[in-house]
Amino acid sequence: MPDSRPTTPPLPKWRGTPSYIAADDLCATVNVAVALGRPLLVKGEPGTGKTLLAQAIAQGLGLELLTWHVKSTTRAQDGLYLYDTVARLNDSRFGDRDVRDVAQYIKLGPLGQAFERGQRGERVVLLIDEIDKADLEFPNDLLHELDAMRFVVAETGREISAAVRPIVLITSNAEKELPDAFLRRCVFHYIEFPDEALLGQICRVHHPDADEKLLAAALRQFLRVRALPELRKKPSTSELIDWVAGLRLAGIDPDKLESALPFAGVLLKQERDTQRAAKVDFAKLSQRRF
Numbered sequence: 390m391p392d393s394r395p396t397t398p399p400l401p402k403w404r405g406t407p408s409y410i411a412a413d414d415l416c417a418t419v420n421v422a423v424a425l426g427r428p429l430l431v432k433g434e435p436g437t438g439k440t441l442l443a444q445a446i447a448q449g450l451g452l453e454l455l456t457w458h459v460k461s462t463t464r465a466q467d468g469l470y471l472y473d474t475v476a477r478l479n480d481s482r483f484g485d486r487d488v489r490d491v492a493q494y495i496k497l498g499p500l501g502q503a504f505e506r507g508q509r510g511e512r513v514v515l516l517i518d519e520i521d522k523a524d525l526e527f528p529n530d531l532l533h534e535l536d537a538m539r540f541v542v543a544e545t546g547r548e549i550s551a552a553v554r555p556i557v558l559i560t561s562n563a564e565k566e567l568p569d570a571f572l573r574r575c576v577f578h579y580i581e582f583p584d585e586a587l588l589g590q591i592c593r594v595h596h597p598d599a600d601e602k603l604l605a606a607a608l609r610q611f612l613r614v615r616a617l618p619e620l621r622k623k624p625s626t627s628e629l630i631d632w633v634a635g636l637r638l639a640g641i642d643p644d645k646l647e648s649a650l651p652f653a654g655v656l657l658k659q660e661r662d663t664q665r666a667a668k669v670d671f672a673k674l675s676q677r678r679f
């Protein structure tokens with residue numbers, strides 16, 4: 390029997406994008422997850438580019454991105470579809486729509502939309518962002534649909550089945566441990582905090598016309614701050630990018646950055662950390678190599 394499944398052209402290898410700098414191990418894991426058709430679960434410190442990764446994968450592979458931001462109250466069902474009973478009730482009393490046609494009150498959620506696009510033979514990227522925000526049952530409730538890539542709308546009996554699997558990226562800030570059964574079905578990657586060279590490249594992408602000397606000095610001072618012992622919250626990549634923007638706007642002299650920490654509040658967000666940094670003799674620290 391001929392295979393009637395829709396075929397899509399093979400995807401090119403993903404290697405990051407001009408505006409998203411990805412380490413080699415991250416590129417390799419993304420490509421493995423895509424090839425296996427498994428969800429990619431990405432963990433890492435806040436600000437290490439987990440959410441932006443989904444956009445970069447979509448952009449790099451020329452696919453559309455659908456996003457599902459998870460909140461503490463999100464249920465798995467919300468991702469599949471919602472049945473808008475209130476609209477139907479309103480229509481039955483005041484509207485002129487045929488309320489017997491229940492299908493018009495079914496609103497597909499991001500997961501449902503990704504499957505529907507797959508049913509039409511279109512591959513999309515689906516981001517399930519911050520899965521650890523919801524309660525512990527949430528990942529378990531998703532298991533079956535993510536495995537089968539299909540579901541049935543109970544109210545209409547319509548089956549939506551993704552012949553072409555969406556590329557699913559799931560992010561977690563590791564606030565909660567995820568269930569083993571869920572982990573088993575994913576490809577996992579931990580985004581390590583970037584090393585100095587990678588951080589430099591990321592900064593360059595966001596500040597392409599910044600003064601080389603200022604960027605280098607800012608990066609060194611940022612790494613000194615991150616290396617301070619006992620910080621409650623270490624500053625992240627996104628904070629470094631903001632800090633460099635602030636330094637540029639204020640026209641800070643790069644030489645000053647060896648001994649001072651201007652706009653400390655852009656990097657440090659805890660009172661105890663700013664107090665701690667205020668006591669540091671950065672001039673002395675900058676003499677040391679670390």
Ligand SMILES: Nc1ncnc2c1ncn2[C@@H]1O[C@H](COP(=O)(O)OP(=O)(O)O)[C@@H](O)[C@H]1O
Pocket residue numbers: 408409410411433434435436437438439440441442560591594595626627630
């Ligand atoms: N690898 C990277 N390449 C380019 N920009 C990055 C990268 N990592 C982080 N950033 C910057 O940091 C910001 C925060 O990234 P985000 O994806 O929101 O982090 P997370 O979701 O891990 O908290 C991004 O908007 C971007 O400006």
Ligand SMILES: [Mg+2]
Pocket residue numbers: 436439440441518560
């Ligand atoms: Mg994020």
